[in-house]
Amino acid sequence: MLCSTPALQGLRRQHWILTPHPGEAGRLLDESVATLQADRFAAVNHLQQRYGGVAILKGPGTLVDDGEAQYLCSAGNPGMATGGMGDLLSGIIGSLLAQGLSLSDAARLGVYLHASAADRCAQRQGERGLLATDLLVELPQLLNGLEE
Numbered sequence: 001m002l003c004s005t006p007a008l009q010g011l012r013r014q015h016w017i018l019t020p021h022p023g024e025a026g027r028l029l030d031e032s033v034a035t036l037q038a039d040r041f042a043a044v045n046h047l048q049q050r051y052g053g054v055a056i057l058k059g060p061g062t063l064v065d066d067g068e069a070q071y072l073c074s075a076g077n078p079g080m081a082t083g084g085m086g087d088l089l090s091g092i093i094g095s096l097l098a099q100g101l102s103l104s105d106a107a108r109l110g111v112y113l114h115a116s117a118a119d120r121c122a123q124r125q126g127e128r129g130l131l132a133t134d135l136l137v138e139l140p141q142l143l144n145g146l147e148e
Contacts, residue, residue, distance in 0.1 A: 016053040017097075017107050019090055025057055041070060054107045058086065062111050066104035073108075076115035079127030088132040089114045092139070113142050 018028075026033045029046055036043040040063055047055035048065040057063045060078070064071040093110035101109065117138035121130055 012050065012052045014052045015103065016051075017056065017093060017103055018047060018051055018053060019056045019058060019086060019093075020047070021058045021086065044070065054103045056089075056107055056111060058089070062115065064104070064107050064111055066107070068104075071108050071111075073111045073115050075112060075119050077118055077122045077127050077130075079122050079130030080115070080118045082130060082132065084132035085114075085118075088135060113139060116142055 020028060022033045022036055025031075025043060025047060026036050029036065029043065029050070031043070037059075040057055040059070040061065044055050044057040044063040044065040047057065048067050052067075054064065054066045057065075060076070062073040062076060064073070089110060092114055093106050096106035096110050097103070114135070117135040118130065120138040120142075121134045125134070
């Protein structure tokens with residue numbers, strides 16, 4: 001299950017992936033966005049400890065915490081802060097889960113593919129006006145290991 005809604009308060013499960021952006025994470029943790037952003041590593045760990053499963057804290061330097069380790073994605077760009085990007089990320093992760101990857105592997109690979117596709121798009125067309133659908137051109141190439 002992929003989810004990033006405040007309706008999760010009080011729930012803890014081992015078999016899900018949470019994908020909040022800082023505003024959603026702040027509501028889930030009952031913290032201000034400023035407090036959360038001041039220590040993103042602690043925030044993603046707090047999410048994972050409170051809700052279980054794998055926690056992804058989206059934003060600059062997206063973080064993944066699987067309860068055993070934390071991972072930082074260095075790819076991505078500000079153009080990704082648009083509607084639909086989180087839905088695309090969830091879809092990528094869901095497709096990786098359907099192919100048999102573990103929660104942690106699907107989350108980490110999904111975050112990396114999503115951010116890398118956005119970086120390729122930004123190189124081609126710039127960050128401004130980047131849409132989630134723009135990434136659809138780059139994802140198959142990344143998934144298949146093809147280079148231009």
